[in-house]
Amino acid sequence: MGPAIVVHDLSRRFGSTEALRGLSFEARAGELYGLVGPDGAGKTTAIRAIAGLLAPDAGRVTVLGVDPLRGGRRVRESLGLMPQEHSLYGDLTVQENLTFFGRIFCLPRRVHRARAERLLAITRLEPFVDRRAAALSGGMYKKLALACALLHEPPVLLLDEPTNGVDPVSRRELWQLLYRFVDDGMSVVVSTPYMDEAERCHRVGLMHEGRLVAEGRPLDLIRAVPGAARFEDVFLARIGASDEEAA
Ligand SMILES: Nc1ncnc2c1ncn2[C@@H]1O[C@H](COP(=O)(O)OP(=O)(O)OP(=O)(O)O)[C@@H](O)[C@H]1O
Ligand SMILES: [Mg+2]
Structure with a gap:
């Protein structure tokens, strides 16, 4: 079976900003791939392109072999997306948000109820089902x-x-859920600006100014940089090298 996600030589500009400059990577089934990079590296732009929410200027994306911009319902059903912010209805309760997303995907009532109960249990949101989303803490x-995306x-x-x-604590729980x-x-x-989280991924693409400057298993990347003890050292070394190349 081919990779679940293929991103090939993707470019996208916004006016004079080149948000993506030839980004390429692949993620397989059963793989947790981290797009790791600082603010403005192009992580959100890449994720929007994979989700079919944004057309690239050049390059190609496939999700399970299908172009997300053309795949229609089939692609939407095979994708779960948790956007960077404001993906829920603040005025709706926890339960109502789950019902809303269940209806978007036309889940039969019984299936929806069973899945919502399971997700509420594993996210430990059961006690808060009647709380409005806007009144939840950041972690909740x-x-x-995440529950709505799943x-x-x-x-x-x-x-x-x-x-x-x-x-x-919630951060650790969230990663355990993902595993x-x-x-x-x-x-x-998964995109993240946090270097310590890079070490939790199976493979990492280190993103800087719209493309990958390093890719591999976190431990291999750390071992490849002399004197590096943590992923942060890899990040500083690789981004420094990339900036020198560009200069
Ligand atoms: N809709 C847009 N219009 C104009 N510029 C944009 C737009 N979206 C992204 N950009 C620019 O493209 C670049 C990459 O942005 P993007 O949001 O993809 O970065 P990011 O890695 O997700 O950053 P962050 O960690 O801050 O979320 C930035 O310079 C940003 O200002
Ligand atoms: Mg972003």
């Missing part, structure tokens, strides 16, 4: 957004900075 909001059990999941603003789904064969692409 992210967990609800309701239709997509084989491909895209998460844009899912742990931004989340406390360390569960990946173990079941899901392909997950």
Whole structure:
């Protein structure tokens, strides 16, 4: 079976800003792939292009072999997306948000109820089902957004900075949740600016100014940089090298 997600030589500009400059990577089923990079590296632009929400100027994306811009319903059903911010209805309660997303995907009532209960249990949001999304803490909001993205059990999941603003305990829980789904064969692409989170991914693409400046398993990347002890050292070394090349 080919890779679940293929991003090939993707470019996209916004006016004079080159948000993506020949970005390429692939993610397989059962793989947790991290797009790691600083603010403005192009992570959100890449995720929007994979989700079919943005047309690239050049290059190619396929999700399970299909162009997300042309795949219509089939692609939408195979993709789960957790955007960087504001993906829920603040005025709706936890339960109502789950119902809304279940209806978008036309889940039969019984299927929806069983999945929503399971997701509420594993995200530990059960006690808060009647709370409005706008009144949730940052971590709870992210967990609800994740639950809503997972309701239709997509084989491909895209998460844009899912742990931004989340406390360390919830952050660990969120990663443990992701491992569960990946173990079941899901392909997950997760963006993060946090270097410590790079080490939690199976493979990492280190993104800088719209393209990858390094890619590999976190430990291999650390070993390849002399004197590096943590991923942060890899980041500083690779980004420094890339800036020198550009100068
Ligand atoms: N709709 C847009 N219009 C104009 N410029 C944009 C737009 N979207 C992104 N950009 C620019 O493209 C570049 C990449 O932005 P992007 O949001 O993809 O970065 P990011 O890696 O997600 O950053 P962050 O970690 O801050 O979320 C930035 O310079 C940004 O200002
Ligand atoms: Mg972003």
